[in-house]
Amino acid sequence: MTPPAAPQSSNEILVVDDVLVRFDTPDGSVTAVDHVSFGVRPGEFLSVIGPSGCGKSTLFNVIGGLLGHTAGVVSVAGETINGPHQSIGMVFQEESTFPWRSVTDNVAFPLELIGMPKAQRIERARHFISLVGLDGFENRYPNELSGGMRQRVSLARTLASEPKILLMDEPFAALDEQTRLLLGDKVLQIQQQLKQTTLLITHNITEAVQMSDRILVMTYRPGKVKRIVDIDLPRPRTSEIVGSEAFGRYVAQIWADLREEASRGMRDEEDHMMQPAGSKS
Amino acid sequence: MSMTATTPARRFSLANVLPALTGIGTLVAFFLIVELLIQTNMLSRFIVPPPSEIIASFPRVIVEEHVLQRFVQTLGECLTAGVMLIIVGVSGGVLMQRFRLLQQACETWVAALASAPLVLCYPLFLVIFGRNAWTIIMMGFVAGLPPVILKTLEGISGTRKVLVNVGRSFNLTSSQQFWKILFPAALPTIFVGIRLGLIFALINIVGVEFLINFGGLGQLINELAERYDLAGTYAAICFVVLVSVMFFMAVEKAEKWLTRAE
Amino acid sequence: MADTSRVTPLAATAPVMSPVTLLRIAIILTVLAVWELLSYSGWLYRDVVPSLLAIGRALIDLLTHGEYYFNLAVTAGEVGTALLLGGTCGLIVGITLGANRFLSKAFESYLYYLGPTPKIIFFPIMIMWFGVGPGSKIALGTLSCFFPVALSAAAGMRQIDKTLIRVGKSFRASTAQMVFKIYLPAMRHPIINGVRLGLGVALIGTLLAETKLSNKGIGFLIINAYSTFDMPRMYAMLIVLFILSIGANAFVGRFGGLDTIRRN
Numbered sequence: 106m107t108p109p110a111a112p113q114s115s116n117e118i119l120v121v122d123d124v125l126v127r128f129d130t131p132d133g134s135v136t137a138v139d140h141v142s143f144g145v146r147p148g149e150f151l152s153v154i155g156p157s158g159c160g161k162s163t164l165f166n167v168i169g170g171l172l173g174h175t176a177g178v179v180s181v182a183g184e185t186i187n188g189p190h191q192s193i194g195m196v197f198q199e200e201s202t203f204p205w206r207s208v209t210d211n212v213a214f215p216l217e218l219i220g221m222p223k224a225q226r227i228e229r230a231r232h233f234i235s236l237v238g239l240d241g242f243e244n245r246y247p248n249e250l251s252g253g254m255r256q257r258v259s260l261a262r263t264l265a266s267e268p269k270i271l272l273m274d275e276p277f278a279a280l281d282e283q284t285r286l287l288l289g290d291k292v293l294q295i296q297q298q299l300k301q302t303t304l305l306i307t308h309n310i311t312e313a314v315q316m317s318d319r320i321l322v323m324t325y326r327p328g329k330v331k332r333i334v335d336i337d338l339p340r341p342r343t344s345e346i347v348g349s350e351a352f353g354r355y356v357a358q359i360w361a362d363l364r365e366e367a368s369r370g371m372r373d374e375e376d377h378m379m380q381p382a383g384s385k386s
Numbered sequence: 387m388s389m390t391a392t393t394p395a396r397r398f399s400l401a402n403v404l405p406a407l408t409g410i411g412t413l414v415a416f417f418l419i420v421e422l423l424i425q426t427n428m429l430s431r432f433i434v435p436p437p438s439e440i441i442a443s444f445p446r447v448i449v450e451e452h453v454l455q456r457f458v459q460t461l462g463e464c465l466t467a468g469v470m471l472i473i474v475g476v477s478g479g480v481l482m483q484r485f486r487l488l489q490q491a492c493e494t495w496v497a498a499l500a501s502a503p504l505v506l507c508y509p510l511f512l513v514i515f516g517r518n519a520w521t522i523i524m525m526g527f528v529a530g531l532p533p534v535i536l537k538t539l540e541g542i543s544g545t546r547k548v549l550v551n552v553g554r555s556f557n558l559t560s561s562q563q564f565w566k567i568l569f570p571a572a573l574p575t576i577f578v579g580i581r582l583g584l585i586f587a588l589i590n591i592v593g594v595e596f597l598i599n600f601g602g603l604g605q606l607i608n609e610l611a612e613r614y615d616l617a618g619t620y621a622a623i624c625f626v627v628l629v630s631v632m633f634f635m636a637v638e639k640a641e642k643w644l645t646r647a648e
Numbered sequence: 649m650a651d652t653s654r655v656t657p658l659a660a661t662a663p664v665m666s667p668v669t670l671l672r673i674a675i676i677l678t679v680l681a682v683w684e685l686l687s688y689s690g691w692l693y694r695d696v697v698p699s700l701l702a703i704g705r706a707l708i709d710l711l712t713h714g715e716y717y718f719n720l721a722v723t724a725g726e727v728g729t730a731l732l733l734g735g736t737c738g739l740i741v742g743i744t745l746g747a748n749r750f751l752s753k754a755f756e757s758y759l760y761y762l763g764p765t766p767k768i769i770f771f772p773i774m775i776m777w778f779g780v781g782p783g784s785k786i787a788l789g790t791l792s793c794f795f796p797v798a799l800s801a802a803a804g805m806r807q808i809d810k811t812l813i814r815v816g817k818s819f820r821a822s823t824a825q826m827v828f829k830i831y832l833p834a835m836r837h838p839i840i841n842g843v844r845l846g847l848g849v850a851l852i853g854t855l856l857a858e859t860k861l862s863n864k865g866i867g868f869l870i871i872n873a874y875s876t877f878d879m880p881r882m883y884a885m886l887i888v889l890f891i892l893s894i895g896a897n898a899f900v901g902r903f904g905g906l907d908t909i910r911r912n
């Protein structure tokens with residue numbers, strides 16, 4: 106049932122080893138991520154899926170180095186992470202473009218930070234803008250773009266820092282279904298073109314199956330690894346694969362796992378809703 | 387849920403009182419240090435009178451300078467200006483909203499006027515109205531007018547489309563549409579405008595009283611300063627600041643109470 | 649109101665003058681005509697409503713004499729110094745309060761309620777501290793503009809989108825890079841707005857102080873025109889003053905919304 110655990114081979118570029126995250130709240134400590142271990146291989150597309158409240162966003166922040174963890178080790182190419190690491194590029198769920206910068210200046214941001222000369226960084230930025238399909242929008246400002254386009258700017262900005270690992274937290278969550286599917290295609294295409302190692306955090310099963318080589322299913326609070334599923338679908342893939350029979354089987358299989366966890370989560374939330382009335386006295 | 391619902395309530399006392407205590411403590415400490423500096427002659431008492439003297443002169447100022455009477459006078463000026471503000475400002479805003487062309491022509495003018503130092507017209511008002519309460523009232527009125535007009539306009543124009551459509555779906559006449567939909571929907575914003583207008587009116591009224599040496603609380607400061615009554619001047623300034631702060635709080639409370647349904 | 653701004657450019661492209669422009673012209677002409685009538689009717693005290701010709705002559709007289717520009721420079725210098733001093737203090741205090749919840753809870757309500765009190769009443773104290781010269785005017789202007797800048801900066805600091813801060817951190821920006829590439833640009837709207845409000849109240853504070861006690865500056869000229877009962881000159885000075893202050897305000901606003909980010 107749960108074969109994954111221990112990081113086996115040294116060819117894994119990102120290793121999450123027995124990571125534990127515990128928060129202290131006034132009511133005692135809450136475990137958000139409970140001894141999670143897995144590894145990501147170079148060039149691989151791995152998705153982490155779980156119901157809301159399974160600590161997957163916490164995991165995202167820990168791997169990205171924005172949040173400390175209580176125990177365990179996260180390492181990239183053998184280097185232990187404490188703080189944001191240059192090999193990891195993050196794409197956030199929320200709107201994260203800088204409204205005061207044009208598309209080009211947004212994408213050139215990480216290059217500016219490392220002091221790359223202006224002409225050179227603009228050229229690099231153009232390259233990545235073109236990669237995400239925003240040619241012709243170089244001089245626009247974020248408020249002149251749609252939500253999907255803005256998210257593509259964020260993606261291009263992160264890619265411009267040429268990270269070894271692309272780490273994304275539900276990057277399409279705020280978009281409508283059609284945009285989400287098309288943008289998924291774009292990400293897949295770029296990922297295969299750049300052989301980009303990618304770790305996607307999501308709660309969307311279709312999205313995960315469509316894109317991933319492997320899917321890691323997490324349990325509801327505390328977040329543990331429930332199962333890792335290999336997705337053996339042919340590549341290159343597009344959103345058309347969504348209709349195939351094999352695709353349906355994977356979705357059903359993962360939903361069976363997830364459903365159990367999600368309903369546990371719902372029950373838990375209902376219990377919490379009931380409490381304040383009693384505890385008020 | 388229960389976590390967030392109960393624990394803040396329990397911690398409420400300590401977490402909220404500590405910063406407040408720090409604030410008051412700093413203030414008290416500041417006054418104590420000033421007092422100490424003056425008593426040790428490191429600070430001239432002819433520039434800053436000792437806080438203890440200021441506090442001691444409070445009762446004297448209040449009794450001898452007819453503070454209550456002055457307070458009533460200033461308040462009366464404010465209320466008169468306020469009533470005029472509400473009548474002229476709100477109806478001006480409504481008028482501009484009803485006649486779209488008028489709004490397009492004049493809105494930027496009103497907005498520009500709001501950023502002009504209108505109070506500098508007080509010598510002009512002195513000539514027009516003479517040295518009496520009307521100069522002061524009109525100055526407060528003029529200074530407070532732009533925000534009331536602009537906020538009224540903003541409130542009515544900003545009514546949510548859905549609400550307007552609901553009105554349409556019930557076949558309301560245009561006056562029904564205004565009184566039953568647009569105006570009530572705009573009320574909270576209009577109250578914000580009135581609050582701003584009243585605050586501007588108060589500031590300018592007290593200011594002009596001080597400048598032209600006529601009327602209520604503003605004049606009190608001027609008189610004490612001209613008499614070189616140092617402690618008295620400081621005490622009067624403290625008193626006026628306290629009164630204005632209380633006025634803002636009251637206006638704020640009134641606005642909250644009037645818009646409590648929202 | 650969003651609708652109107654979209655309508656106006658359409659109207660502006662129309663071949664003839666738009667109805668809005670016509671109405672504006674009509675309103676201005678009516679006001680001027682009524683004014684002129686009043687001035688000839690003699691219903692009001694003499695010179696309270698001087699004829700347009702007299703005001704025009706006073707305007708030309710004002711603008712062609714070096715004396716006015718000297719006093720304008722004095723006032724501009726006082727307001728500029730006040731804005732610089734009060735704005736810098738306000739920015740520092742505002743950012744400190746915005747960054748620290750505890751300090752904000754302890755002190756911000758004092759600023760919030762002291763902010764709108766009439767500052768001119770502190771003028772007697774300022775005279776005692778800084779004398780009757782420009783010092784006391786600058787002090788009053790500084791005191792006036794400190795509050796709006798501090799309050800806007802504190803609010804702006806708290807409004808910064810946390811995601812943008814996380815983006816900066818994820819790219820391992822240094823502290824200086826965080827400040828200059830993220831915090832300050834993200835706060836530009838509230839800061840510019842605070843400076844705009846600050847400029848307005850610094851101007852009022854300085855000018856009022858000049859009308860109360862001074863021997864130079866625009867405020868002095870205005871009160872001087874009052875005491876010599878030179879109404880056309882007073883009108884001329886108020887007109888120029890309003891145009892200048894509205895222009896300065898619009899300039900700061902335009903400067904703040906410089907690119908296409910007005911809608912944010």
